[in-house]
Amino acid sequence: MFRAYKYRMYPKREQKDIFTKFFGAIRFVYNWGLEQKIRTYKENDKAISRFALNNELVTLKKENTWLNEVYSQSLQGATLNLEDAFKRFYRKQNDFPGFKSKKNRVQSFNVPQHYKVDFDNNMIRLPKIGWVKTKLHRTFKGKLKTATVSMTNTDKYYISILVDDGEEPPVKMGFSKGTTIGLDMGLTQFLTTSDGVKVDNPRPLKQQLKRLKCEQRKLSRKERGSNNWNKQKLKISKIHERICNVREDFQHKLSKSIVCENQVIAIEKLNIKGMIRNHYLAQSISDVGWSSFMKKLKYKCEWYGKTLLQLGLFEPSTKICSNCGYHNNGIKLHQREWICPNCEKRHDRDINAAVNIRDFALDKQNLISTVGTTEIKLL
Ligand SMILES: [Zn+2]
Known part of the structure; x- marks a missing residue:
């Protein structure tokens, strides 16, 4: 390996x-x-x-x-x-x-x-x-x-x-619904799991992002190429570096705990829903964050003998009731909770989506790639 x-x-x-x-x-x-x-x-x-x-x-x-x-x-x-x-x-x-x-x-x-x-x-x-x-x-x-x-x-x-290291990758174990986790990536939370856990972006990261915006405004007021401009530019580079370090650390710890605690991880292909209303800066930063997080999930799954199931983007993950399968087209983007008109179950929007991602992946619906086990067998 x-x-x-x-x-x-x-x-x-x-x-x-x-x-x-x-x-x-x-x-x-x-x-x-x-x-x-x-x-x-x-x-x-x-x-x-x-x-x-x-x-x-x-x-x-x-x-x-x-x-x-x-x-x-x-x-x-x-x-x-x-x-x-x-x-x-x-x-x-x-x-x-x-x-x-x-x-x-x-x-x-x-x-x-x-x-x-x-x-x-x-x-x-x-x-x-x-x-x-x-x-x-x-x-x-x-x-x-x-x-x-x-x-x-x-x-x-x-x-x-x-x-x-000359060693073979670990043998993959069989898995069941109980050992599979679905992840919904978002902007409000960094991710939400099908077990109902919501993981926020770390606070230091938010602070650095605020500082970055402020320092970038200062840069725009300086004369391009001047000594002060160069100094300010270096300052901004250092903030970028700190952001990168905090994010890397957060992602390493999070991906490791998710991979170690579960046999199978189901995710959607890079998800950009809900990002349109946000500032350009926030967009590009979260965007980079997600794809590098997915990379870490992928290689850690290989190290620890776990399986990663990736779904193509599908809108219904937020709109289908994970309890009865009812397709609710009436949900708005800002709506964090909804009640299924068919079975009357109350849903948290993101948890419901994560559950759907897990179930769709195990059903092989909309599955685009599998890292790890080639065949899905439910125990
Ligand atoms: Zn329902």
């Missing part, structure tokens, strides 16, 4: 300069490859392959000798990332890939192999860069796979190492 371990790096000044060169070269190769792909895509609807790109990379390096200062496999990592971006585009998971900019929040490059980890001395040796001080706060055992070095716009460096 593969697991990723992330550590903070503390490069020396001259090492930072080499890192900057790496980030620049990777952006250069990525954007060059994207140009080639766009050109061939326009000509015959099919983009040039990664293999052909890597062949042309040889010529590119002859024309731009500075690229030779960068580890060649890291350069090829850029064409691999590009290929992945196109795959996701063809599968309709992503928009058409865009060009990379120096201004992006995170800069990164891959190191597929030939790096060393020294736990005793808290050092990692990278090809063409050398030993870099790294806080190796936890150890691992297994085969080193691709490492990714990244830098944030707050000047912090990280390395994420993919490790294959």
Whole structure:
């Protein structure tokens, strides 16, 4: 099984300069490859392959000798990332890939192999860069796979190492309605479970979001590109970083407890209902929050031998009575509670939706993907 371990790096000044060169070269190769792909895509609807790109990379390096200062496999990592971006585009998971900019929040490059980890001395040796001080706060055992070095716009460096521990994923257990949980993702609450538990966004996150709005207003009053503008911009980047840390921590704890306490987790495909009335900022932030939460659910299900059932978006999750199946079209968006006209059961809107998500998933209705067990058998 593969697991990723992330550590903070503390490069020396001259090492930072080499890192900057790496980030620049990777952006250069990525954007060059994207140009080639766009050109061939326009000509015959099919983009040039990664293999052909890597062949042309040889010529590119002859024309731009500075690229030779960068580890060649890291350069090829850029064409691999590009290929992945196109795959996701063809599968309709992503928009058409865009060009990379120096201004992006995170800069990164891959190191597929030939790096060393020294736990005793808290050092990692990278090809063409050398030993870099790294806080190796936890150890691992297994085969080193691709490492990714990244830098944030707050000047912090990280390395994420993919490790294959050589072990098989745990065997999936059978499941029943009682060990299955349905999750309804929302804006009022971060999520509501079919057991009736409502999980709110953490308070520190709300405070940071308020601060972010305030600081962004200040930025808009400053002259673009001025010293004060740059200072304010860094301040905002740091708030973004804090938001990200709080959210990551919250999502890790929540996803772990949900996965550990249940055999099967049923969710809807990314749900954007009820978001239209909200501010653009709140929208984009919650949106990012949900998809990264789902990713965590997915890989944790694999680690712990659990099953994730994903439903296509379906409106009835909020409108069907989970007790008798009556379809109530009269429910308004703002209505938090309703009483079923048929069986007279009183429903909390979100809990009812979560119960429907659980039951629909177990019935294989509207099921679009299953992570884990391939066949659903009710015990
Ligand atoms: Zn009913």
